[in-house]
Structure formats: structure tokens, C-alpha cells
Amino acid sequence: MSSALLTPTAPVARDALVGVDQPVPLLDGRFVPYVNLDNGASTPAFGSVVRAVERFLPFYSGVHRGTGYKSRLSTDTFERARELVGEFLGTDPERDVVVFTKNTTEAINKLARALPIERDAVVLTTMLEHHSNDLPWRSRVRTVHVGVCADGALDVDDLDRCLAEHAGHVALLAVSGASNVTGVVQPVHQLAEKVHAAGGRILVDAAQLAPHRAIDMRAHDDPGHLDFVVLSAHKMYAPYGTGVLVGPRCAFAQVPDHVGGGTVRAVTTESVAWADLPDREEAGSPNVIGAVALAAATRTLTEIGLDRIADHERQLTRYAIDRLTQVRGVNVYGPIDTVGLAAKVGVIPFTVDGLEHGMVAAVLGYEHGVGVRSGCFCAHPYIARLLDLDRSATLAWVDRVRHGDKRGAPGMVRISFGCYNDVRDVDRTVDALERIISGDIDGDYRADTDGTFRPVGYVEPALYSLDTP
Numbered sequence: 315m316s317s318a319l320l321t322p323t324a325p326v327a328r329d330a331l332v333g334v335d336q337p338v339p340l341l342d343g344r345f346v347p348y349v350n351l352d353n354g355a356s357t358p359a360f361g362s363v364v365r366a367v368e369r370f371l372p373f374y375s376g377v378h379r380g381t382g383y384k385s386r387l388s389t390d391t392f393e394r395a396r397e398l399v400g401e402f403l404g405t406d407p408e409r410d411v412v413v414f415t416k417n418t419t420e421a422i423n424k425l426a427r428a429l430p431i432e433r434d435a436v437v438l439t440t441m442l443e444h445h446s447n448d449l450p451w452r453s454r455v456r457t458v459h460v461g462v463c464a465d466g467a468l469d470v471d472d473l474d475r476c477l478a479e480h481a482g483h484v485a486l487l488a489v490s491g492a493s494n495v496t497g498v499v500q501p502v503h504q505l506a507e508k509v510h511a512a513g514g515r516i517l518v519d520a521a522q523l524a525p526h527r528a529i530d531m532r533a534h535d536d537p538g539h540l541d542f543v544v545l546s547a548h549k550m551y552a553p554y555g556t557g558v559l560v561g562p563r564c565a566f567a568q569v570p571d572h573v574g575g576g577t578v579r580a581v582t583t584e585s586v587a588w589a590d591l592p593d594r595e596e597a598g599s600p601n602v603i604g605a606v607a608l609a610a611a612t613r614t615l616t617e618i619g620l621d622r623i624a625d626h627e628r629q630l631t632r633y634a635i636d637r638l639t640q641v642r643g644v645n646v647y648g649p650i651d652t653v654g655l656a657a658k659v660g661v662i663p664f665t666v667d668g669l670e671h672g673m674v675a676a677v678l679g680y681e682h683g684v685g686v687r688s689g690c691f692c693a694h695p696y697i698a699r700l701l702d703l704d705r706s707a708t709l710a711w712v713d714r715v716r717h718g719d720k721r722g723a724p725g726m727v728r729i730s731f732g733c734y735n736d737v738r739d740v741d742r743t744v745d746a747l748e749r750i751i752s753g754d755i756d757g758d759y760r761a762d763t764d765g766t767f768r769p770v771g772y773v774e775p776a777l778y779s780l781d782t783p
């Protein structure tokens with residue numbers, strides 16, 4: 315199929331990212347440029363991010379209490395990074411605090427522990443959440459899951475029902491800005507209005523939203539204001555181990571979830587005077603390099619233009635879905651009509667008739683140099699719903715997995731775009747899928763009990779080794 319006329323080129327040159335088109339080995343001994351369609355897991359780094367880190371490293375030193383020049387400069391840089399991240403999200407610098415964390419998961423766990431919650435309160439989360447925006451709440455408070463529709467979109471009627479049922483007790487709606495499985499984007503400001511009207515707050519898990527759409531938390535007196543936002547830098551072209559939790563200063567408990575160095579003003583053997591935010595919530599030495607990297611990434615994303623990125627990814631997604639749905643035996647999940655696509659980031663889950671998801675993903679990787687992901691994407695309840703698994707099938711599967719055998723577990727294959735992907739990536743992937751479905755598979759693949767398919771007897775060349783100087 316000719317693709318040249320169908321989609322524009324990516325809004326950012328591929329060589330603006332590190333390692334895109336890197337040649338990788340195939341099972342037959344050839345090398346081909348890597349196609350990375352696993353950006354939902356982690357993106358490659360922007361070159362600008364790497365350069366920002368390299369420019370900073372000669373001055374890097376411990377922050378906050380050092381008195382030397384480098385320490386003072388590092389402290390200023392770290393705090394400036396905090397400001398830049400806050401600006402990227404439209405925070406109120408007076409009322410909100412940007413807390414650096416390791417990633418989204420840590421940020422949500424931190425919030426789940428830091429947020430004062432009444433004993434009879436309820437947290438609403440949804441059936442489409444990543445486990446990281448579900449399990450931390452379950453372990454803290456009564457958690458209710460708002461349903462989803464058959465196409466994977468949030469069931470807003472069910473949300474209204476839950477808000478009415480728990481009126482006066484809803485502490486928080488914890489919802490992902492974009493799903494890591496179907497890419498469905500939530501109308502977060504409308505949801506905020508609903509939950510605010512019910513007396514609660516909203517947390518937006520922006521792990522999958524922030525790399526693809528502009529986020530504006532809006533003024534605190536705006537009914538659509540977002541109270542809390544969390545994200546991960548490694549999904550935003552800055553893989554240096556940082557995430558953030560942003561929220562109103564007044565929402566954090568006086569005693570931090572992690573205690574230790576950096577969290578205090580003074581300590582005696584009998585008492586502790588806790589520090590102000592954000593220090594109180596950033597126990598131990600912070601990841602200054604990660605903060606610099608994230609700030610640099612927010613600048614690059616802004617320079618490229620998140621609207622341009624959204625536009626490009628939308629067209630690429632349309633193109634990919636059009637091609638995928640023409641392949642016999644491929645079943646695409648999530649919204650695929652024009653209206654649904656307008657409210658979705660570039661994440662496409664699919665299954666292939668007669669082939670296990672892990673097998674398809676393995677052959678794409680080993681024989682075609684295409685990186686995708688397969689399985690349940692840390693969203694088991696959502697996958698069960700999309701696949702329409704009944705309760706007994708789900709329980710049987712959970713039981714098998716509990717006993718250590720993940721073979722045959724339900725799941726899907728997922729492709730997820732970054733701003734640099736283009737039609738060539740889609741074409742190579744779909745062409746490869748067509749070959750796989752026609753039976754053109756070279757390797758003899760076996761699944762381990764962890765569910766991973768590998769070609770028997772293949773010893774992969776390691777193109778990078780820590781042991782080689």
C-alpha cells in the first residue's frame with residue numbers, strides 16, 4: 315500500500331532522538347533499523363535532553379546544604395527544574411507544590427499515603443486504570459471502580475451513578491488522562507467539574523497523556539481545575555529516573571510518608587520539626603539529573619508544540635488503524651471510529667486470530683526488528699473487560715498465573731506511538747504482521763512459564779555490554 319500521501323512527516327526529525335533507527339540483529343543474521351512502537355512503556359531520549367544533562371554534569375553536586383559553587387548552582391538548577399515542570403503543567407506556584415518522585419507509581423503511592431482521608435471516605439477509580447492508579451488506593455481506602463463501555467471508553471453514566479451513590483464521601487476521583495491500553499483520553503476538566511460538584515478532588519494520572527497532549531491544571535477557582543497530576547519522565551523522552559506529583563500544598567499531611575534526611579527542620583531524640591514542602595516529601599538526596607532531564611524535555615515538547623504532536627499522532631493512528639483493520643485475522647480494540655479517534659492518543663491494542671499475543675510480539679521483534687509489547691499492560695481488569703472474559707475464565711486464568719504459569723494467559727499486542735514515528739514504521743509493522751499471519755515464520759518459538767516466547771536455539775548478539783569498555 316502506498317503511504318506517502320496519507321500522513322505528514324513527524325513533527326520532529328527522527329535524529330532529534332537518541333537511537334531511533336538503530337540497526338538491530340534479526341534471527342536470520344541480518345541487521346535492520348529498529349522500529350520502536352513501544353513508546354507507551356518508555357520513549358527514547360530527546361537529544362536535547364541528553365545535551366542538557368551533559369552540559370550540567372560538570373557542575374553537578376549535592377543540592378540544598380552544600381556551600382560550594384557547584385552545590386549552589388546545582389540547587390538553583392534543581393529548583394528551576396521544579397519551576398519549569400510546574401509551568402509546563404499550568405500549576406499555581408503559590409498554592410501548588412511540585413514534588414519529584416521516581417516515577418508515576420511512586421507518585422501515586424506517595425499521594426495515597428500523604429492525603430488525609432476520612433475513615434468513611436471513598437476513592438473512585440476506574441476499570442481502565444493502570445494498576446499503579448488502582449492498587450495504591452485499594453490498600454488505603456474503600457475503592458470503587460467506575461465502569462467502562464464495551465469500546466473501552468469511560469462509562470460517564472456510571473461515574474454519575476457512583477458520585478450520587480457516595481455523595482458526601484467521595485474524597486477523590488483517580489483517573490488516567492489517557493489509557494495505556496486503548497489510548498482513550500478522558501475529558502479530565504469535565505470529570506473535575508463533576509467530582510468537585512460532589513465535594514471531592516481529582517487526580518489525573520498523566521503518564522500516558524503528558525507526552526501527547528498539553529496539560530493545563532487551570533486556576534484553583536475554575537470548576538475544571540485538576541487538583542493532582544502525576545507523570546513519568548521516561549515516557550516523555552527523558553529517561554533519567556524521575557517522575558512528579560503535583561498538588562495543592564494544603565493537601566499533604568504534616569508527617570511525610572518517607573522520613574529521614576532532608577524531610578526535617580530539626581530533630582531531637584524526643585521530637586521532630588518537619589520541613590516545609592516540597593522538602594518534606596522528598597526524603598533523601600534527590601535525583602537532580604533526572605529533574606534537569608525532565609525540565610529539558612518539557613522545553614523541547616513545548617518547542618515542538620504539543621498540538622502539532624497531537625495532530626501528527628492522530629493522523630498516524632488513523633492510518634495505522636485503517637491498515638490494521640484491513641488485515642484478515644486482526645482484531646483492533648478500543649474506539650476506532652472518527653469520533654473515538656479524536657479522543658485517543660496513539661495506542662492501539664489488537665489480537666490476531668489463532669496466534670497468541672506473545673507469539674506475535676516475539677516474531678515481530680526477532681524476525682522484523684519491530685518492538686511492541688504484549689500481555690495485559692498492568693491493566694488486568696480492563697483487558698478482561700475488553701476481551702469480554704467471563705468471571706470463570708478470569709478466575710481460571712488468575713489461578714493458573716498464581717501458580718506461576720503465565721502460558722496461555724489472555725492479552726493483546728500493543729503498538730504505541732511517539733512523536734517521531736511515521737508511516738514507514740506502521741508499514742513495516744503491518745507488512746510484517748501480514749507475513750506472520752500467512753505463516754511466514756522462521757523460528758521455532760516456545761513459551762516459558764513467564765509467558766515469554768523465544769526462538770529455540772537462538773543466541774542473540776549483545777550490541778551493548780557493561781563489561782566492554
Ligand SMILES: Cc1ncc(COP(=O)(O)O)c(C=O)c1O
Binds near residue numbers: 355420490521522
Ligand atoms: C497510565 C499509566 N499509569 C501509570 C504507569 C506507571 O508508570 P511508571 O512505571 O513510570 O511508574 C503507567 C506505565 O506504563 C501508565 O501507562
